[in-house]
Amino acid sequence: MGELLIVKNLKTYFKTFKGLVKSVDGVDLTLDRGETLGIVGESGGGKSVTGFSIIKLIEEPGEIVDGQIIFEGEDLVNKSEKQMEEIRGKEISMIFQDPMTALNPILSIKKQIDEALQLHTNMNKSERLHAGIELLRSVGIPNPEVRIESFPHELSGGMRQRVIIAIAMATNPKLIIADEPTTALDVTIQAQILKLMKELVEKNNNSLILITHNLAVVSEMTDKVMVMYCGKVMERGSTQTIIRSSSHPYTRGLLSSIPRFRSNRKRLDTIEGIVPNMYDLPKGCYFAPRCKYRKPLCETEQPHMTEITKDHFVYCHFPLTDGDNSK
Amino acid sequence: MKSEYKTLGTSQNSLIKKIRSSEIFYNYKHNLPGIIGSVIFVVTILIAIIGPFFTPQNPYNLVDISLSNSYLPPAWVEGGTIRFLLGTDGQGRDILSAIIYGSRLSLFISITAMILSCTFGILAGLIAGYYGGKIESILMRITDIQLSFPATLLAIFIMTVFGRGVDKVIVALVLVGWVRYARTVRGEVLREKTREYVDASKTIGLFDRAIMFKHILPNTLTPVVVLSTIQVGTFILTEATLSFLGVGVEITKPSLGLLVKNGFDVMFSGCWWISVFPGLYIMIIVFGINLLGDFLRDELNPKLK
Numbered sequence: 350m351g352e353l354l355i356v357k358n359l360k361t362y363f364k365t366f367k368g369l370v371k372s373v374d375g376v377d378l379t380l381d382r383g384e385t386l387g388i389v390g391e392s393g394g395g396k397s398v399t400g401f402s403i404i405k406l407i408e409e410p411g412e413i414v415d416g417q418i419i420f421e422g423e424d425l426v427n428k429s430e431k432q433m434e435e436i437r438g439k440e441i442s443m444i445f446q447d448p449m450t451a452l453n454p455i456l457s458i459k460k461q462i463d464e465a466l467q468l469h470t471n472m473n474k475s476e477r478l479h480a481g482i483e484l485l486r487s488v489g490i491p492n493p494e495v496r497i498e499s500f501p502h503e504l505s506g507g508m509r510q511r512v513i514i515a516i517a518m519a520t521n522p523k524l525i526i527a528d529e530p531t532t533a534l535d536v537t538i539q540a541q542i543l544k545l546m547k548e549l550v551e552k553n554n555n556s557l558i559l560i561t562h563n564l565a566v567v568s569e570m571t572d573k574v575m576v577m578y579c580g581k582v583m584e585r586g587s588t589q590t591i592i593r594s595s596s597h598p599y600t601r602g603l604l605s606s607i608p609r610f611r612s613n614r615k616r617l618d619t620i621e622g623i624v625p626n627m628y629d630l631p632k633g634c635y636f637a638p639r640c641k642y643r644k645p646l647c648e649t650e651q652p653h654m655t656e657i658t659k660d661h662f663v664y665c666h667f668p669l670t671d672g673d674n675s676k
Numbered sequence: 677m678k679s680e681y682k683t684l685g686t687s688q689n690s691l692i693k694k695i696r697s698s699e700i701f702y703n704y705k706h707n708l709p710g711i712i713g714s715v716i717f718v719v720t721i722l723i724a725i726i727g728p729f730f731t732p733q734n735p736y737n738l739v740d741i742s743l744s745n746s747y748l749p750p751a752w753v754e755g756g757t758i759r760f761l762l763g764t765d766g767q768g769r770d771i772l773s774a775i776i777y778g779s780r781l782s783l784f785i786s787i788t789a790m791i792l793s794c795t796f797g798i799l800a801g802l803i804a805g806y807y808g809g810k811i812e813s814i815l816m817r818i819t820d821i822q823l824s825f826p827a828t829l830l831a832i833f834i835m836t837v838f839g840r841g842v843d844k845v846i847v848a849l850v851l852v853g854w855v856r857y858a859r860t861v862r863g864e865v866l867r868e869k870t871r872e873y874v875d876a877s878k879t880i881g882l883f884d885r886a887i888m889f890k891h892i893l894p895n896t897l898t899p900v901v902v903l904s905t906i907q908v909g910t911f912i913l914t915e916a917t918l919s920f921l922g923v924g925v926e927i928t929k930p931s932l933g934l935l936v937k938n939g940f941d942v943m944f945s946g947c948w949w950i951s952v953f954p955g956l957y958i959m960i961i962v963f964g965i966n967l968l969g970d971f972l973r974d975e976l977n978p979k980l981k
Contacts, residue, residue, distance in 0.1 A: 406878055409808075438880030451872040455894050464890075465880040516880065 353523055353556050354380040354403070359416035361395075361402045368628045372398040372411070374580040377654075380573075382523070385550065385557040387567035387588070389603065390577035393624055396560045399577070400526045403558070404441050405433050421523070439469040442517040444527040444546075448509035448534070452501040458485070458512055459497045465519040484515040489545060507538035511545070518549060525550065526558045531566070543570055564603055568592050576600050579625060579635040582654070586661035596657055596668035598640045634666065642667060700975050710971030716964025724780040731773035732759060736929060742768050747942075750949050763949040765938055771949060774935055775957050781931040782958075785842060786911035789849035790904055796850065797857020798893070798900065804858065805865025806888050816862065819855040827852045827910075828917055835923035842925050845918060849911050860903055864896035898976045905969035909962040916958055932958050 361373040373395045380386050388396045401407055403418055405425060418425040420440070425433070442465075445451035452461060462481040466472055472480060478497075485493035488511040501509055510530065517525055527546065531539040547570055550557045559571055567574050568588060575585040576599060584597040595601055602620035622639035625631060631638055637647040644667060652666045695701055704710050733740045745768035749756040756763060762771040804812040822830065834848040868874065869892065877887050916933025918924035920940075925931045930938065932954045939950025 404879060406875065434881045434883055436881070437878065438882075441879075443876070443879035445872045445876055447872055451876045453873040453877070453891050453895070456891070464877070464882065468881055513876070516876075519880075 351381045352379055353382045353384075353421060354378075355417070355419040356399075356403065357417040357419070359399070359402055359418065360414045361398050361407055361411055362414050363411045365410055370627045371580045371630075372627070373402055376416075376575075376577075376580075376582055378575055378582075378585065380524070380556050380558065382556055383551075383554045384573065385547075385559060385571040386573045386575060387571035388558060388560045388575050388577060389562060389564055389567055390583075391562060391624055393579075393627065394577040395580040396562075396577050397528050398580075400443070400528050400558060400560050403524075403526060404437055404443060406437075438465055438522070439520050440522055441524045441526065442520070442522040444510075444513055444517045444525060444530045446529040446532050448506050448513055451513050452509055454501055457498055457500050458504075462497070462512075462516055462519060465516050469520045480519075481515075484519055485512070487518070487549065488512070488515045489541075490515075506534055507542065510534060510538075510542050514542070514546060514549070518553070518555075521553055522555065524556045524558070526560070528560045529562070530559070531563075532561070539566075546570075564592075565607055576603070579627065579630060581635060582662070582664060583636065584661075584663050584665075586658075590658070590661045596661070596663045596670060597665050598642050598669060599636050601669065602639075602641075634664075642669070703975060704971070707971055707974075709967045713964045713967025713969075713971060716960060717968050720779060720961050720964065721783065723776060724783045727776040728780060731770070731776050732761075733770040733773040735769040735774040735777055744768065747947050749947075750953075753949075762953045763947075765935075765947075765950045766942065771935075771953050774930060775932065775954050778930055778932040778935050778954060779957060779961065781842070781925065781929060782912050782915060782933070783908075783961075785845055785849070785915050785925075785931065786908050789846045789853060789911050789915075790907050792846065793850040793853035793907070794857055794900065794904055797854040798861050798896075800854065800858040801861025801863075801896075802865055802888050802893060805862040806869065806884070806892065812862070815858065819858050822852075822855045823859075828914055831914055831918055832921065832923055835918055840923065840926055842929075845915055845924055848918070849914060852914070853907060853911065856903060856907070857900065860899050861896050864899060865892055868892045868895045902969060902973045902976055905965055905972055909965035909969065912958060912962055912965075 356376060356378045359373055359376045360371070363370040363372055376395075376399055378386065388399060390396050398407070398411070402413055403420075403425070405413070405418075405428070407413060413426055416426065420436070425436070428436070452458075459478065459481060462484060463477050466477045466480055470477075470480075481497055482493045485497055490496050490508060490511055496504075501512075504512065514530075530546065531542050534542060543566060546557070549555070557571075559567065561567060571588050573585065574588050574591040576583045576591070576597065578599055583599045584591065584595060591600060592604070595604065599620070602618070605618040606620065608617055620639055621641075625635060625638065631648065633646070633648040633650050634640070634643075634652050637643045640647065646666050650666070652664055654662050654664050655668065656662050657668055657670075704714075728734075735741070745760065745764050746766050748760050748764040750763040750771075751758050751761050753763075760770045760772070762775070764770055765774070800815050804815040831848045831852050834851055835844060838844040838847065874887060874891060877891050912932075915924060915931060916936065919931050919933030920937040922937065925934055927934065935954035936951050936958070939947065939952075939954070943951050
């Protein structure tokens, strides 16, 4: 069995004063060992909530109301908090968006790396220190013996993100969930960090879920892509298929809003309209109000997930089949 | 190359060097009220600790006291002697010695009460802020109710129920004082809880207690330090008030407040020194502590910078 993670019909709802928010509404995904998956979509599409649901860190008023998260053959939804503490950090770990706040400002790097090692390994103190130094070296921090004593404020943003990656990699977890790991960094550093993550994941044969709103990042980093919108999966398939011949109007819209050097367009394409209010979603397809190709059926009835070609699923009544994205 | 990195590592620097080169120390050197406050605070603490070894008299020891020395004025007033620098009270106790012994008691009470109320308050605030929900509502409503009464009134009420005594004064002060800590810490925890490092420590599988005490608590301590300094001053005043009203410490071992009260009865018959000197000393201590607290507040609160 090559499958590390199978998520079936995952539903995470937030019960708020203003009403029920279906942040994740029936998400299916599969991930093999050593495979990388990109989850893309606009803000508020439920990407991060999907990530947090997988390690079951959904806080009140949120709740996983339905679905299965089968990790290594075991369903995480039924696991107790105590069992999850064993899994978090050891089997599944997470990398956060903002390196400025994801490290505790008053503890040294050494202490923060040590914590993960102390929880999940049997190493003694000097072994842990040694392992910590090696981890920092592996993420490309120069002079790790000295740097390990530093505090977060003494490091730059890129360095901090490297430290966070080192902490996430500390126990060589089977799955790493990276929630917009490069959004808060400047562009030159972004490329470095992504390259580093890709190398490390390939070297250690970890699986990776990369949550991002940047399709360009996904196209270079991942094997598979899943496009989310308002808590629903719009389209999923291999990266090649999604980039070359996407069939969902939303994916097309995202793709055509990436600037390209060679094209002679004056203005960048945008997707008209805004993301609908999560308290008051359209009756039919959630994307219908913004869709260029909408038909009357789209506004009244929700589409079903259909498999167009092998492993290429589209959530649309009228998937586009002309196969050309670059318009 | 090697030496360049050396300055980056913090453990290589000795603590003193670190303090001397810190911004706080620089600001401290240029902040006169801060210097005055800390000097007063340190000196009064020293007097309280080692002062009793040098006093001309032990006011608790009846053998030392002679009624024939009663109501002697301070040394510089006609009729005063150099032996009793600040005069004596009705039982012939030396006021200077009584003040030193009394300040020891006052500071002991207020600092102990501060530490205890700090502990309870931090615990309550951490639990309320971290877990939220029902437990938070209950704890915070208690603090709301308590804060709606004047602290002194509540302390008087508690003391009349329990009776006199040093331990009982401490209990009363702790019961009055923990609410401020609880509210402060809860507010800080609520803010810190939303930071990503808390989520991050959950994702490595850290359990709640470790997150609360290792990660969140140290990040909330700055306002607690400031509050603690000011709280010591407040407690000295509250204790003095209680003793002055006759519901504080025992008469045989007077605190500063009780000394003021003892002299108050004879104040207008000319024996002003019995009340005035202990009163002045309370004022100096609280003044110093508040100056220090103000300095710390300005330094440690990034919003005021």
